[in-house]
Amino acid sequence: MTEVVKLCHRETVRLDRAQLERIYVQWGPVRADKEVNQALEELAIGMADVQKAHRQGQADQLCEQLRQLIAIANKLGLTSLGRVARDVLDLSAGSDLPAFNATVARLGRISERSLIAVWDIQDMSI
DSSP, rough: OOOOOOOOOOOOOOHHHHHHHHHHHHHHHHHHHHHHHHHHHHHHHHHHHHHHHHHHHHHHHHHHHHHHHHHHHHHHHHHHHHHHHHHHHHTTTOOOOOHHHHHHHHHHHHHHHHHHHHHHHSSOOO
16 A cells, blocks of 8 residues: 655754844844845745746746845845755756756745744844
């Protein structure tokens, strides 16, 4: 008898909290909140664009969106997100389609968890 097992992925994200602290020290709480929230919005939209480009097989658009995600991740100190986005970018040039698709799926999970992590930190005092 064949047994089907559903795998539940729980991604742990790494966040450079010191990077967020630098943003708040440099710009002050009001401007920093505005900048971080804008970056989070761009991240959410960018991730939706990555998934759309992936579904539609638009390699050039996908790579451009990944580069933008990497820049946002670096700005906010989202180390896991930046690393996985770079992995997807690297795999996009290769021929290992299963690995590429799995890594795009992982990027989706990491981006969601990264957004939550930053929102949680913003709710605390930095």
